[in-house]
Amino acid sequence: MSSYLRFLVAGLIGFWLLLSGYWDNPLLLTLGAFSIALTAYLASRIERHYPLKSVTRMLFRLPAYGSWLLIEVIKTTLDVTKCVWMPSRYPISPTLDVVPMTQKTRVGKTIYANSITLTPGTVSVRFEAGGHLLVHALTADSMDDLKAGVMDSRVTAMEKQ
Amino acid sequence: MELILDVLSWILLMGGAFFGITGAIGTLRFPDFYSRVHAGSVTDTLCALMIIGGLILQAGFTLVTVKLIMVLAFLWYTSPAASHALVRAAHHMGVPPVLLPKPDARSKTREGSSSKP
Amino acid sequence: MFAATCLALLAIMAIALVRAFMGPSVYDRILAVNMFGTKTVLFLAAFGFLTGRPDFLDIALVYALINFIGIIAVLRFVETVTHTGTGADD
Numbered sequence: 001m002s003s004y005l006r007f008l009v010a011g012l013i014g015f016w017l018l019l020s021g022y023w024d025n026p027l028l029l030t031l032g033a034f035s036i037a038l039t040a041y042l043a044s045r046i047e048r049h050y051p052l053k054s055v056t057r058m059l060f061r062l063p064a065y066g067s068w069l070l071i072e073v074i075k076t077t078l079d080v081t082k083c084v085w086m087p088s089r090y091p092i093s094p095t096l097d098v099v100p101m102t103q104k105t106r107v108g109k110t111i112y113a114n115s116i117t118l119t120p121g122t123v124s125v126r127f128e129a130g131g132h133l134l135v136h137a138l139t140a141d142s143m144d145d146l147k148a149g150v151m152d153s154r155v156t157a158m159e160k161q
Numbered sequence: 162m163e164l165i166l167d168v169l170s171w172i173l174l175m176g177g178a179f180f181g182i183t184g185a186i187g188t189l190r191f192p193d194f195y196s197r198v199h200a201g202s203v204t205d206t207l208c209a210l211m212i213i214g215g216l217i218l219q220a221g222f223t224l225v226t227v228k229l230i231m232v233l234a235f236l237w238y239t240s241p242a243a244s245h246a247l248v249r250a251a252h253h254m255g256v257p258p259v260l261l262p263k264p265d266a267r268s269k270t271r272e273g274s275s276s277k278p
Numbered sequence: 279m280f281a282a283t284c285l286a287l288l289a290i291m292a293i294a295l296v297r298a299f300m301g302p303s304v305y306d307r308i309l310a311v312n313m314f315g316t317k318t319v320l321f322l323a324a325f326g327f328l329t330g331r332p333d334f335l336d337i338a339l340v341y342a343l344i345n346f347i348g349i350i351a352v353l354r355f356v357e358t359v360t361h362t363g364t365g366a367d368d
Binding site: 167170171174175177178181182184185186188189194197198201204205208209212213215216219220225228229231232235236239240242243244246247250251253254256 | 283287
Binding site for chain 2: 018083119134
């Protein structure tokens with residue numbers, strides 16, 4: 001049993017107990033144990049084909065990255081808000097371009113692409129060959145911010161050993 | 162104390178409503194599908210965060226707060242996956258994006274075209 | 279204050295419905311329906327506070343999950359239908 005699966009089971013037990021709220025009903029506890037065992041079995045079957053190596057380490061680094069991402073989301077949301085309410089002063093300039101990414105692991109790439117999509121103003125369209133990412137941006141400025149590579153280097157630092 | 166909490170949650174709830182309406186107006190106003198996705202993701206991120214933050218301030222430290230945080234976590238994990246799947250499917254199907262140059266370059270061309278007639 | 283939030287969320291949902299009716303492509307409609315769904319989750323949470331019944335939060339949680347699965351399922355359906363070329367009216 002890998003450390004990833006142990007984390008998953010512990011998290012699922014806490015999740016079930018919190019959401020159900022009945023800690024002494026044997027029927028509900030049995031159902032919960034059954035669901036958790038089923039989920040863990042399915043996850044282990046997935047993991048046999050796509051092993052996740054450094055996930056638990058990244059899990060601990062996630063809160064620091066998440067708080068940075070939150071500030072980034074607020075800033076980019078304000079940019080999009082300006083484009084919506086004052087279209088003459090802040091005109092949009094939609095761009096479709098390829099952005100390099102330096103992540104090695106699949107989880108790192110997924111986190112980077114999801115962060116790009118989560119911040120309003122940029123959406124990752126698809127992976128290109130050679131470690132590149134096709135991105136659609138609402139303004140040319142947000143595309144330039146993305147190409148400066150601050151978010152990219154932060155995600156890459158997260159997957160370091 | 163009660164008053165401060167009330168004022169704070171008023172601010173958060175109304176801020177969330179403002180960003181939600183901003184995103185909704187954006188989906189009406191933007192010219193093509195891809196830029197509408199950006200407006201939609203405003204309502205999924207900051208609007209949800211502020212409204213749920215305002216509700217958490219009213220709930221205090223109870224099980225309700227935990228459930229609210231779970232709702233927010235679900236929204237924040239699923240909304241990028243959903244909008245990425247949408248954009249990827251649209252790009253795969255060849256929906257043409259409207260691409261515009263940077264504003265300073267465009268204002269020059271606009272002056273050039275308006276001087277013609 | 280919860281009533282005001284609920285009204286604002288209803289307004290947002292109405293605008294999303296307008297976009298869903300206007301289209302023009304099927305992806306615009308799916309985007310609008312996705313927005314409608316996430317706003318429904320927030321509306322359920324706020325409505326639970328308005329009526330003083332926090333049980334609504336459980337419904338909101340389940341709705342958040344079902345909405346996501348539903349959007350993905352509809353996208354798959356649209357992709358396969360357009361691939362095989364049957365009934366693609368957009």
